[in-house]
Amino acid sequence: MTVEQPPTAQKFRSPTTEAPVVRLLLIGVAVFCMGLFFVLPMAVVFVEAFARGVWPYLANFVDPEVVASIQLTLLVAAITVPLNALFGISAAWAIAKFSFPGKTLLVTLIDLPFSVSPVVAGLIYVLLYGVNGVFGPWLVAHGIGIIFAVPGIVLATIFVTFPFVARELIPLMQEQGVGDEEAALSLGASGLSTFLHTTLPNIRWALLYGVLLCNARAMGEFGAVSVVSGHLRGLTTTMPLQIEMSYNEYNFVGAFATATLLGALALVTLAIKTLLETRYGDEIAGARRV
Amino acid sequence: MSQLTLGWQSLGRRHVVPGFRLSLGFTIFYLSLIVLIPLAALVARAAGLGLSEIWEILSTPRVVAALRVSFVTSLLAAVFNVPIGVLVAWVLGRYNFYGRRLLDAMVDLPFALPTAVAGISLSALYAENGWVGALFAPFGIKIAYTPLGIWVALVFIGLPFVVRSVQPVLAEVDSELEEAAATLGASRWRTFRRVVAPIILPAILTGFALALARGIGEYGSVIFIAGNIPFVSEIAPLLIVTKLSEFDYAGATVIAVAMLGISFLLLAFINLLQLWTLRRFGHDG
DSSP states (O other): OOOOOOGGGTTOOOTTSOOHHHHHHHHHHHHHHHIIIIIHHHHHHHHHHTTTOHHHHHHHTTSHHHHHHHHHHHHHHHHHHHHHHHHHHHHHHHHHHOOOTTHHHHHHHHHGGGGSOHHHHHHHHHHHHSTTSSSHHHHHHTTOOOTTSHHHHHHHHHHHHTTHHHHHHHHHHHHHOSHHHHHHHHTTOOHHHHIIIIIHHHHHHHHHHHHHHHHHHHHHOOHHHHHHHTTOTTTSOOHHHHHHHHHHTTOHHHHHHHHHHHHHHHHHHHHHHHHHHHHHGGGOGGGGOO | OHHHHHHHHHHHSOOSSOOHHHHHHHHHHHHIIIIIHHHHHHHHHHHTTOHHHHHHHHTSHHHHHHHHHHHHHHHHHHHHHHHHHHHHHHHHHHOOOTTHHHHHHHTTHHHHSOHHHHHHHHHHHHSTTSTTHHHHGGGTOOOTTSHHHHHHHHHHHHHHHHHHHHHHHHHHSOHHHHHHHHHTTOOHHHHIIIIIHHHHHHHHHHHHHHHHHHHHHOOHHHHHHHOOOTTTTOOHHHHHHHHHHTTOHHHHHHHHHHHHHHHHHHHHHHHHHHHHHHHHHSSOO
16 A cells, blocks of 8 residues: 655655554554564473473473374374364355255354353263263263263364364355356256366365364364363373373473474464465455454 | 245255255254254253252352453453554554564464463463563562463463454455545544544454453463462363362353353354444444
């Protein structure tokens, strides 16, 4: 919005912007706040992780418990993200391509997990599948463990990451309508072929965007997982839980060393997210919504 | 009524685009399995206790204190985030400066950074020997392991909600309105107060409510820095975890339902606000 001013108008200031001093001051305050609240916490993770040098940092990743927690985190994300992506595509397809009663309610219900505290998200599965839960006695009788076991961690993670893909795809596919699909179908393409060759290319960047955010949260979820995990060493501890256990044992280097991996994940996620927004902003309808 | 019947007919009608029953069927099945049935089980469990027992649990001093700590610290954090969030949104949207894109990307850090990582790094920073905590320690101000620490964590978690709510609305403010205000002799500050602020107010309130709702439920980033002393710095989500570890399922359930109630009230408030904005200004807040 910078307009070239003729040389004589050098002193002229647009009536809809602030004096340079005010501008500098506001930018300064914003940068200071962001630095204090966002840059310092990020920096301290790496500084603390290397506080005793490189070797203690690296030694953390030889610890079998830490290795197991990394493996479990990857496993949980590998199950959660595809399932929620499939759900997101399915929900967006039904909501965007057809009209049916109760659609608004359905969209609201899909967003519901975002307004539930992570701890409550864990609690609801304990009440269902825990030893004292609704299905508890049956599960115990059949020797199936969900709570304090990996299935519970997966369920809780699916809950907290539930809306991520759906909420990116729904507004975009609603905007796109059914024109492209109808054209493909009328030219003789099958339903599946229409989806793969017409719909998917239209939504790929938004899908990737949703998957990216879903993955970041799935790998980093703490509260919900903490309630259902039982903190069994090397068995049901994901990376965030491993960080908590190291920290509570005063193994600060270990805690921050594990945290650097998740911190790096967050930075990579933000970088790809920004790249997608800059390059394919038009194809990501929900990009600017909270 | 006729519209509703017409609507239901579409369930049986054949569409040109295939996959309606499959996609809607899977959507409703998955939603019920993961979200609706477990939440219903929670509410049913609380309802099974009866009103008197629910009241008895909710009026326990420790529960009242935890709910109050959660609500008050979240409220104060959200209030603080409003001016800072509007300022950041303003700077990002109005000014061109070196590093603006980086700053813009960084706003989403609390969304991307796992809460446990935020928790340990904030408590390291704001502890008495931490980089920031050491600046306050000589004045006798302790931040980490006090309610002030909870507030710091909630400011961190809530700021992006305000920025991201205000940013798109601020970008849409018609510059002609500001020009008109300027020609009528209004200063920039007055233009902001009287022209811009009323337009972005619904977005500010939305961001405020979102930050508040998130703050009340927040767990991971808070428990490391909070100190977790009952009656002083124990938040409601932590009390749920404590009750669960003591096998007090009734207690945990009742607090959880109370928290759900608070979030739904806030959610309803946001929806009403957006409806009101749509009517008044003809655009989405």
